[in-house]
Amino acid sequence: MMDTRQVIEEYLSSDDFRLALSPPESEPLRQYYFIGLLRRWVHTREEALGRSLYACTNTFGCQMNARDSEKMEGVLTAAGFVPTEKEEEVDLIIYNTCTVRENANTRVYGRLGYLNSLKKKHPDLLIALCGCMMQEAHVVEKIRKSYRFVDIVFGTHNVHKFAELIWERISGGCMVVDIWDRADRIVEDLPASRKYFFKSGVNISFGCNNFCSYCIVPYVRGRERSRAPEDILAEVRRLASDGVVEIMLLGQNVNSYGKDLAEPMSFAELLRRVSEVEGIERIRFMTSHPKDLSQELIDAMAALPKVCRHLHLPVQSGSSRILEKMNRRYTKEQYLDLVHRLKAAVPDISLTTDIIVGFPGETEEDFLETMDVVRQVCYDSCYTFIYSKRTGTPAASMPDQVPEDVIKDRFDRLLALVGECSAKRTAMHLGETVPVLVEEVNDHDSHMVTGRMDNNLLVHFPAGSRLIGQIVPVRLTECRGFYYIGELVLEK
Numbered sequence: 078m079m080d081t082r083q084v085i086e087e088y089l090s091s092d093d094f095r096l097a098l099s100p101p102e103s104e105p106l107r108q109y110y111f112i113g114l115l116r117r118w119v120h121t122r123e124e125a126l127g128r129s130l131y132a133c134t135n136t137f138g139c140q141m142n143a144r145d146s147e148k149m150e151g152v153l154t155a156a157g158f159v160p161t162e163k164e165e166e167v168d169l170i171i172y173n174t175c176t177v178r179e180n181a182n183t184r185v186y187g188r189l190g191y192l193n194s195l196k197k198k199h200p201d202l203l204i205a206l207c208g209c210m211m212q213e214a215h216v217v218e219k220i221r222k223s224y225r226f227v228d229i230v231f232g233t234h235n236v237h238k239f240a241e242l243i244w245e246r247i248s249g250g251c252m253v254v255d256i257w258d259r260a261d262r263i264v265e266d267l268p269a270s271r272k273y274f275f276k277s278g279v280n281i282s283f284g285c286n287n288f289c290s291y292c293i294v295p296y297v298r299g300r301e302r303s304r305a306p307e308d309i310l311a312e313v314r315r316l317a318s319d320g321v322v323e324i325m326l327l328g329q330n331v332n333s334y335g336k337d338l339a340e341p342m343s344f345a346e347l348l349r350r351v352s353e354v355e356g357i358e359r360i361r362f363m364t365s366h367p368k369d370l371s372q373e374l375i376d377a378m379a380a381l382p383k384v385c386r387h388l389h390l391p392v393q394s395g396s397s398r399i400l401e402k403m404n405r406r407y408t409k410e411q412y413l414d415l416v417h418r419l420k421a422a423v424p425d426i427s428l429t430t431d432i433i434v435g436f437p438g439e440t441e442e443d444f445l446e447t448m449d450v451v452r453q454v455c456y457d458s459c460y461t462f463i464y465s466k467r468t469g470t471p472a473a474s475m476p477d478q479v480p481e482d483v484i485k486d487r488f489d490r491l492l493a494l495v496g497e498c499s500a501k502r503t504a505m506h507l508g509e510t511v512p513v514l515v516e517e518v519n520d521h522d523s524h525m526v527t528g529r530m531d532n533n534l535l536v537h538f539p540a541g542s543r544l545i546g547q548i549v550p551v552r553l554t555e556c557r558g559f560y561y562i563g564e565l566v567l568e569k
């Protein structure tokens with residue numbers, strides 16, 4: 078089975094490419110064509126400069142963005158750029174932006190000033206902006222008017238066109254802006270790099286149909302589109318043959334996977350099929366929406382040993398009144414019933430969640446409902462957020478915005494309770510011997526390595542870097558609040 082890189086090499090050394098007078102229409106061949114043109118350009122520049130050309134991909138936001146960045150880095154590497162993290166030494170820099178909260182936009186505008194100073198020193202520097210923030214029309218207008226030094230602007234629906242857009246900028250000489258208001262296809266078989274050789278994210282769907290009233294994602298990522306199961310399985314097999322042992326199935330709402338396919342397939346069925354791929358030892362997935370979490374999925378999690386005993390299940394609020402205003406389409410009782418069924422089927426399951434404090438109209442009673450859910454579920458950890466008004470979402474124009482001091486007080490009380498639960502849950506594993514996927518050499522002590530348990534808990538233990546990428550048995554000897562110190566259990 079040829080991997081994408083080999084397919085590209087074969088095409089670029091063919092007459093089809095060498096003699097082509099215009100770009101092919103079909104994808105991904107069209108992008109292979111532009112990768113070929115870029116590669117010639119990079120080569121010419123390298124000869125002129127007497128050095129390699131460097132590219133830096135800077136990612137903001139979620140794992141969906143991180144996976145898109147790996148795809149863009151794959152295209153840049155195939156075109157001959159050398160990836161680097163040093164922004165000040167690059168020839169091309171791309172910011173993959175997030176817009177889920179107001180401060181995400183502010184951070185990007187702040188960084189653009191710095192990029193402008195880099196460009197003044199290095200006029201040939203190419204600056205590209207993409208991601209969710211660029212799907213907002215007012216942002217693109219602002220970039221066109223006030224940040225004219227930016228070279229390429231594109232969105233979330235045409236990431237696959239990255240090579241073509243760079244070529245358009247290089248050959249056209251002026252700012253390229255290409256924002257699609259919706260995606261018309263899922264382009265497969267484009268090159269992608271990977272941050273870790275032993276684990277990888279795998280997109281299973283794009284977009285979201287839920288329109289939670291505070292969330293901008295459906296407006297910037299479009300409607301739900303599921304990848305064909307055979308394309309997902311082919312990618313998982315390729316990754317397994319490339320040494321990957323852990324995959325994270327990614328989607329804004331993985332639980333509704335497959336409903337839009339010509340031949341619908343449930344997420345639970347997809348999990349079963351992915352579990353059959355040899356070489357893959359651990360399967361994780363995010364993000365789940367409680368309204369679509371089926372008993373079939375719960376049973377699959379219990380029955381499939383490769384599926385990790387961890388589920389991220391955002392509750393957002395414990396008050397059914399607020400959940401209705403959020404358009405989450407489940408009640409406190411329904412959520413707790415789900416948790417009850419999950420714990421019955423997978424007794425050692427680790428549950429984590431997202432909670433928003435200060436949603437418009439939230440009363441002290443509503444907040445106490447949230448505290449009650451946290452106490453009842455006793456999460457291993459929680460991502461807690463202060464409500465952030467997003468222009469264009471229904472919640473932004475809702476009355477009764479909660480005063481900051483009230484939000485601050487509630488946030489502090491919630492953090493204290495979450496910390497208590499998390500410490501209690503973490504301490505439960507003391508003395509156990511557990512399988513740990515070794516991920517890296519410890520940042521603070523090079524004689525130690527750091528890895529993750531199946532429930533995502535961090536473990537540090539004395540061992541060499543040769544274990545990175547392997548799942549090894551570790552005895553948990555000391556609990557340090559939210560992580561463990563352990564010792565490697567040597568096979569007899």
Ligand code: SF4
Nearest residue numbers: 285287288289292294
């Ligand atoms: S499920 Fe709700 S919160 Fe999650 S991405 Fe979709 S609209 Fe946003």
